[in-house]
Amino acid sequence: MATNAPPGQQRALAWSLLIAAVVWLVPANLLPIMSVTETGRGKASTIADGIWQLFEAGMPGIAIIVFVASLLVPFFKVLVLAVIYWRVPHENNPRISTRAYRLVYWIGRWSMLDVFVVALLAAVVEFGNLARVEPGPGIIAFALAVVLTMLSAHAFSPQQLWTQDPDGADHGHP
């Protein structure tokens, strides 16, 4: 990605992708991600509705997994990345920031879970007028938000966190 770009430009790209992700997170959580039609009556549900339905159906374990993957992780990741980018110019604890970066880098992909669940339900529940599941517009926004945060983390390189050190003189390219 922005490997050879100057650090400032790299960070600007990371910031703009992150802001775009935040913008898409709003419709992702407000619009329905799918609608279930049973015997003619349709019911649209957002991400939060889906989690609540799982709780009510007596499946708290699964509800918590979905809650973590589709609500907690996207917001947590955006927040952590913003703090890391913000701290770069005057970073005083690069070890912690690098660890946080690595953590959010690898958990971010798990947010795709909801997109996969919707795709599966839409593909398998197709009984004409009796019962069917249609994807909703929220799913596009949600998928975009997840991909944009992943790309934002890509655009940033943790080497930037280490260049401020007093012994940073020998960290150039060989």
Place this chain on the structure above:
Amino acid sequence: MPEHREGKSMSADALQCPDCGTSLAVPSRRARGAWRCPRCDAQLSGAWALRPDSLLALTVATAVLWLPALILPLMRLENLGLDREASLLDCVLRLMEGVYFPVGVLLLFTLVIMPLLNLLSAGRLLWAARDHTPSTGQPDPFWMKAYRHSREWAMTDIFLLGILIAMTKLGDMATVTPGPGLFCLVVAVLLRLIVETLAQPDQLQRLLEARNGD
């Protein structure tokens, strides 16, 4: 991980940490345990020795299971005398129709294209890292890049959890039976996880350089 993570090796026994740029001496091959950068704690090699022969065998096994995992039905749904099956490819195609085309393309990318690229690149790199392969110089850098990216963007493991959730959700509305595609997918994902854990890109890169260097 993106390509800027590539550890730049400076000579046979020293390299730069890909995360913080510190120059490090490579420990002897017999050293045990995972090797981490002392400054930023980046993992530079796994706890196990990289054995290209066995990992290549696992990659071939994954490749054999991959096509049935893609086209055989993952689950079968029975409701009021009607039944329906869906495979992984059906899920992708279902979203590719209509306005949800972009999401369909994303599914195609993360569930079909990237896992395929992961298989191909892992196979190519492990083949080049084998002791018995006649040395023909380093494989094209494209393969290492593809391997690094596909580790992150191939999401069949997440899809598996998605299947579990979809099946529980459908449980109270209809009878759900797992299909043969699900079995192939579970085994393929497990094998891929073993290969990916054991074949760390940085470690593989160093092995290739050591084998084909000079």
